[in-house]
Amino acid sequence: MALLKDLEWRYATKKYDPSKKVSQEDVDKIVEAARLAPTSSGMQQFRVFVVSSPELKEKLVPIANGQQIVAEASHVLIFAAWDQYTAERIDSIFKLTTQERGLPSGKFNDYTNRLKAVYLKQTPEENFVHTARQAYIGFGLSIAQAAELKIDATPMEGFNNQQLDELLDLRSKGLKSVLMLPIGYRDEENDWLLPMKKVRNPKEEFAVEL
16 A cells, blocks of 8 residues: 555656755665566666756756756656667677576577567667657656655656757667656645646546456
């Protein structure tokens, strides 16, 4: 029940108190929740960029269509996914898994060959649709971890992905931006959404028993 209470507490914060900063320890916990997230075939097809520099956060404002919360928040987490699958990327994670588990070299060759047969024949656009979905899983767990720590967060898709990719030079890293997550502490006096009731579809409409 603790997680459900945390999720009832959280909301998409619209106004942050820029004087309040999230500790490095708590930022690390929020990022770690994303790192531990399940992903398709365990390949971790996304990365998280942690922005704390005031100057860089200010540069995010026009990219985020003028939304000041990216500058006012303590940190902004940027979730970026692989731009496409490659044989090297697939082999790399399974080589690490083999080493960490003390398994024989080539243990997963049959499986990785099947993955390559599926993904490498797809277009980069089709690949990115799949890798971006993995980023959303980690994104959700980071939001839940932030709520458990009573740290506010604002899920954001409303920004110019191309401009953000250029600002962070994501293309050279083989990545494309997917989501932004400002985190910090709410400005209780000036956030218009804070006093509003959380509204969700009734359970009997949301969950379908079969």
